[in-house]
Amino acid sequence: MSSKGTLPGRIVRTVLSVIFCLFAIIPIYMAVIIALTPYANMLEAQLWPHYHEFSNFLDAFGLIAHNIFNSFLYAAAATVLTTLISVPAAYALARYPFRGRTAVSFVLLLSQMIAGIVILPTLYQMFNELGLLDSSLTVVIVYTGVNLALVVTIHQGYFSTLPQSLEEAAALDGCNYAQLLTRIILPISGPGIAVGAIFVFVNSYNEFVIPLFLLSDSDKYPLTLTVYSLLSDTTIRWHIVGAASLIGIIPPVVIFTFFQKYIIQGVTAGAVKG
Amino acid sequence: MTASKRKRIVLSLLPLAIILCFVYGYPLASVCISAFRGFGGSSDGQFVGLENFMTISEDIPQTVTTTLIWTFGSVLPAMVFGLVIAMICNRSFKGKKVVVAINLLPYAIPLIIVASCWRFVYNSDFGLINVFLEKIGLIDEPISFLSFDTALIAVIVARIWRAIPFAFMNYYSALTTIPQEQYEQASIDGAGPFQRFRYITLPNLRATTSSTIIVLTVWTFLVFDIIFGMTGGGPIDATMTISMRIYREMFSMKNTGTASAWSLIAIFILTLITILYWKLMNSKEDDYVE
Numbered sequence: 392m393s394s395k396g397t398l399p400g401r402i403v404r405t406v407l408s409v410i411f412c413l414f415a416i417i418p419i420y421m422a423v424i425i426a427l428t429p430y431a432n433m434l435e436a437q438l439w440p441h442y443h444e445f446s447n448f449l450d451a452f453g454l455i456a457h458n459i460f461n462s463f464l465y466a467a468a469a470t471v472l473t474t475l476i477s478v479p480a481a482y483a484l485a486r487y488p489f490r491g492r493t494a495v496s497f498v499l500l501l502s503q504m505i506a507g508i509v510i511l512p513t514l515y516q517m518f519n520e521l522g523l524l525d526s527s528l529t530v531v532i533v534y535t536g537v538n539l540a541l542v543v544t545i546h547q548g549y550f551s552t553l554p555q556s557l558e559e560a561a562a563l564d565g566c567n568y569a570q571l572l573t574r575i576i577l578p579i580s581g582p583g584i585a586v587g588a589i590f591v592f593v594n595s596y597n598e599f600v601i602p603l604f605l606l607s608d609s610d611k612y613p614l615t616l617t618v619y620s621l622l623s624d625t626t627i628r629w630h631i632v633g634a635a636s637l638i639g640i641i642p643p644v645v646i647f648t649f650f651q652k653y654i655i656q657g658v659t660a661g662a663v664k665g
Numbered sequence: 666m667t668a669s670k671r672k673r674i675v676l677s678l679l680p681l682a683i684i685l686c687f688v689y690g691y692p693l694a695s696v697c698i699s700a701f702r703g704f705g706g707s708s709d710g711q712f713v714g715l716e717n718f719m720t721i722s723e724d725i726p727q728t729v730t731t732t733l734i735w736t737f738g739s740v741l742p743a744m745v746f747g748l749v750i751a752m753i754c755n756r757s758f759k760g761k762k763v764v765v766a767i768n769l770l771p772y773a774i775p776l777i778i779v780a781s782c783w784r785f786v787y788n789s790d791f792g793l794i795n796v797f798l799e800k801i802g803l804i805d806e807p808i809s810f811l812s813f814d815t816a817l818i819a820v821i822v823a824r825i826w827r828a829i830p831f832a833f834m835n836y837y838s839a840l841t842t843i844p845q846e847q848y849e850q851a852s853i854d855g856a857g858p859f860q861r862f863r864y865i866t867l868p869n870l871r872a873t874t875s876s877t878i879i880v881l882t883v884w885t886f887l888v889f890d891i892i893f894g895m896t897g898g899g900p901i902d903a904t905m906t907i908s909m910r911i912y913r914e915m916f917s918m919k920n921t922g923t924a925s926a927w928s929l930i931a932i933f934i935l936t937l938i939t940i941l942y943w944k945l946m947n948s949k950e951d952d953y954v955e
Contacts, residue, residue, distance in 0.1 A: 506887035599777045619893075
C-alpha cells in the first residue's frame with residue numbers, strides 16, 4: 392500500500408481520526424473544565440475553561456493524598472507477590488511437558504474469565520467468617536489472585552522464547568533449580584517480567600469492586616473508592632470530583648504512555664482484560 | 666519423568682495453586698452451595714432447593730436482556746471503531762504517534778473515573794453535550810441523559826469509549842502481520858480499496874476478530890464500576906445488569922443466597938462463552954505434543 396494514498400482517501404482518514412481523537416479526549420477535557428471551575432460557578436455553561444481555579448487541585452489532593460498512597464501500596468505489594476508466585480509456576484509450565492499441563496492452563500484461562508463480582512459475595516462471606524475483612528493484607532492477596540492467571544500467561548510466553556541451552560549449561564555448572572531461576576533466568580527475563588508487572592500494577596491501581604466489598608474503614612480506601620464516595624455525597628462537590636479524577640488518572644496514564652510498546656505487546660500476547 | 670523433576674514441578678506450582686484455591690476455588694464452590702441455601706429468616710443455613718432462584722425468577726428475563734443489550738451494544742461498535750482507527754494508523758502520516766496515544770488513553774483510566782468523567786459529560790447543567798446542543802440552538806431544555814429512557818444507551822457509550830482501545834490494539838498489531846505482497850499483487854490485478862479490504866484485510870483478521878470479540882464480550886458482560894458509578898442500576902432498573910443485581914442482593918437485601926444464584930446464572934452464561942473461546946484458540950494453533 393502506498394503511504395500517501397489518494398486525496399479523497401486522505402481527507403476521509405483525517406476527518407475520521409479527528410472525530411475519534413475528539414471522542415477519546417472529551418470526557419477528560421470535560422473533567423479539566425470542571426476541575427478549574429469554582430464551586431459557586433459550577434452551573435455555568437462552558438465549552439472551554441472560563442476559570443482557572445487551580446486551588447481546586449490542591450484541595451482535592453489534600454483529600455485524596457492518603458488514598459493515592461494506599462493505592463500505590465496495594466498495587467506495589469500485589470505486583471511483587473504476583474511476580475514471586477508467577478515466575479516459578481510459569482517456568483514449569485513453559486519448560487516441562489507434564490501431565491495435567493493443559494488442565495492447569497484451562498483453569499488459568501477460566502479464572503481470567505470469571506470477573507471479581509461473581510465470587511465477591513462468597514469471598515466476602517469467607518473473609519467475614521475468618522475475621523479478615525477490612526484488612527490491607529486481604530486486599531493485596533485478592534489482587535494477587537485475580538492477576539495471577541494473566542501474569543503467568545505473559546511470563547510463560549516469554550520463557551518459552553528463551554533458548555533451552557541455558558538450562559543445560561546451568562545443569563553442567565551444577566546449578567540447582569532455585570539457582571537456575573534466580574541467577575540465570577531472572578536476569579535475562581527483564582522485559583517479560585516488566586510487562587507482567589506493568590499489568591498487575593495498573594490493574595490493581597484501577598481496581599474498585601474488590602475494595603468496595605472488602606474494606607469499610609475509609610482510612611484504608613484506595614483512590615478509586617474515595618472518588619466513588621465523593622460522587623455519592625448528597626451534595627456533590629463537582630470541582631473536587633473533577634480534580635480528584637484528573638489527579639487519580641496521572642499514574643496509569645503516565646505508565647501507559649511510557650510503556651505503550653509493552654502494553655500493546657502484552658495485550659496481543661493474551662493479556663486478557665478489555 | 667524423574668521423581669526430582671516431578672517434585673520440582675509440584676513445588677513451582679504450589680503457591681499458585683494455593684492462592685487460586687483461596688481466591689477462586691473456595692468462593693466458587695461456596696457460590697454453588699450458597700445458591701441453594703437460605704440466608705436469614707426461618708430457613709437460615711438450610712438447604713432450600715431452588716427457592717433462591719424462584720425468588721429472583723421474576724427479574725431474570727429483564728436482567729439478562731439488559732445485560733445482553735449492554736454487552737453486545739458496546740462490544741460490536743467498539744470492534745468496528747477499533748478496526749477503523751487501526752486501519753487509519755496502519756500507514757505513516759504526520760502526527761500518527763499522537764493519534765495512537767490519544768486513542769489508547771481510555772484504556773489506562775480506572776473504570777470508576779470513566780464513570781465520573783462521563784457523568785460530567787452528561788450533566789444537564791454543565792455537561793458538554795447539553796451545553797453544545799444549546800449553543801448551536803438544537804435544544805431549548807437540557808436533556809437528562811441518565812433518565813429512564815436513555816440511561817442504558819448512556820452507560821453503553823461510556824463502555825464503548827473504554828473498550829475501543831482494546832480492539833484498536835489487537836487490530837493494530839494484527840494489521841502489521843499481513844504481508845504487503847498480498848496488497849501489491851491485488852493492486853496489480855486491479856483490485857480497488859474496498860475489494861482489497863474485503864478479500865485481503867478481513868480474511869487475515871479473522872482470528873484476531875474472534876479472539877478479541879470473545880474476550881471483550883466476557884469482560885463487558887460483568888463490568889460493574891461504570892454502571893455502579895453512573896446510575897447504580899437505575900433509574901427504575903433501567904441499567905440493572907447481572908453484576909448490579911449481585912451487589913444489590915448482597916448489600917441491600919443482605920442475602921448471600923440470591924446473590925449466589927445470580928452469580929451462578931452469570932457463570933453459566935460465561936462458561937458457555939469460555940468453552941467457545943477455548944475451542945477456538947486450540948483449533949487455531951496445534952497443541953504441542955506431550
